[in-house]
Amino acid sequence: MNANGVAAVAKSYQTFNPRAYLQNNYMPPRANFTSEEFAVPWKLRCLADAFATGEIHGHTIIDIGTGPTIYQLLSACDYFEEIVATDYLEVNRAEIYSWVHGNDSGAFDWSPYIQHVCRIEGKGEPWKEKEQKLKKKLTKILPIDVHQPKPLGFVLSQPADALVSAFCLEAVSPDRPSFDRALRNVTTLLKPGGHFLMIGALEESFYLAGEAKLSVVPMREADVKESFSKSGYCVHNFRSYSMPPSLKIGVDDVQGIFFIHAQKSA
Ligand SMILES: C[S@@+](CC[C@H](N)C(=O)[O-])C[C@H]1O[C@@H](n2cnc3c(N)ncnc32)[C@H](O)[C@@H]1O
Numbered sequence: 001m002n003a004n005g006v007a008a009v010a011k012s013y014q015t016f017n018p019r020a021y022l023q024n025n026y027m028p029p030r031a032n033f034t035s036e037e038f039a040v041p042w043k044l045r046c047l048a049d050a051f052a053t054g055e056i057h058g059h060t061i062i063d064i065g066t067g068p069t070i071y072q073l074l075s076a077c078d079y080f081e082e083i084v085a086t087d088y089l090e091v092n093r094a095e096i097y098s099w100v101h102g103n104d105s106g107a108f109d110w111s112p113y114i115q116h117v118c119r120i121e122g123k124g125e126p127w128k129e130k131e132q133k134l135k136k137k138l139t140k141i142l143p144i145d146v147h148q149p150k151p152l153g154f155v156l157s158q159p160a161d162a163l164v165s166a167f168c169l170e171a172v173s174p175d176r177p178s179f180d181r182a183l184r185n186v187t188t189l190l191k192p193g194g195h196f197l198m199i200g201a202l203e204e205s206f207y208l209a210g211e212a213k214l215s216v217v218p219m220r221e222a223d224v225k226e227s228f229s230k231s232g233y234c235v236h237n238f239r240s241y242s243m244p245p246s247l248k249i250g251v252d253d254v255q256g257i258f259f260i261h262a263q264k265s266a
């Protein structure tokens with residue numbers, strides 16, 4: 001284990017600013033919904049399409065490295081009874097808590113995302129209904145460390161039916177072996193035969209979140225597929241998106257995004 005590298009990552013996250021991170025990635029102009037050619041609609045479409053297959057359902061889904069965002073949970077709402085958010089930082093867990101339980105004052109406004117997902121899911125669901133449904137199902141907001149063999153400690157009594165994760169493992173792993181170990185660690189949280197939906201960065205080496213400059217292990221498509229295969233997954237779907245120059249504004253050096261739908265061997 002690259003203990004020094006993991007410790008350096010943990011130190012770098014101590015200055016992570018959730019609001020700056022949200023500003024950099026989830027607010028206009030970067031967060032553009034006007035066309036499916038943009039990154040955010042692409043991500044939401046990948047998740048909506050995966051859940052629309054009906055293959056991914058059960059009682060509990062765990063989001064690995066939730067951060068201060070909830071967009072990655074919107075299409076899971078109709079397929080799970082319980083949604084568990086997790087993050088390493090208390091400041092991020094507090095952002096999620098504020099959105100779920102707060103009176104909307106000060107919490108981040110996810111309504112454009114909720115409205116977009118209701119539109120592309122095509123069920124005619126009022127966005128306020130989806131918002132309330134997610135808030136009701138998001139029952140746990142837990143500390144996590146993907147570099148620990150038991151990332152959630154001894155909190156959960158049984159493995160989850162599914163996992164979802166967005167921009168986490170590559171953003172917290174100092175190198176490829178650490179990424180592979182982290183994937184193996186979080187896989188212990190998933191039941192055999194369970195599904196894992198992951199969105200992540202391609203060929204990214206850094207990103208900014210306020211004062212924090214975070215290192216990212218650059219991943220290529222082949223690296224992602226190899227990691228999942230080595231962790232005992234069957235890859236059902238892999239899609240990638242190339243970042244247009246207009247979306248490269250200096251807050252990171254991401255070149256593209258990947259979406260992978262993989263199933264843990266039974
Ligand atoms: C790039 S952010 C991703 C946030 C969100 N999922 C998204 O889609 O934007 C990476 C997240 O990983 C969290 N993190 C940092 N170290 C971690 C660790 N050792 N284990 C799990 N999560 C960690 C950070 O606090 C941060 O919220």
Ligand SMILES: O=S(=O)(c1ccc2c(c1)CN[C@@H](CF)C2)N1CCSCC1
Binds near residue numbers: 252254
């Ligand atoms: O949804 S994104 O693809 C996105 C969203 C979040 C992140 C990245 C990219 C890349 N850096 C990650 C650091 F880990 C965080 N997006 C990038 C283009 S503009 C809107 C936001």
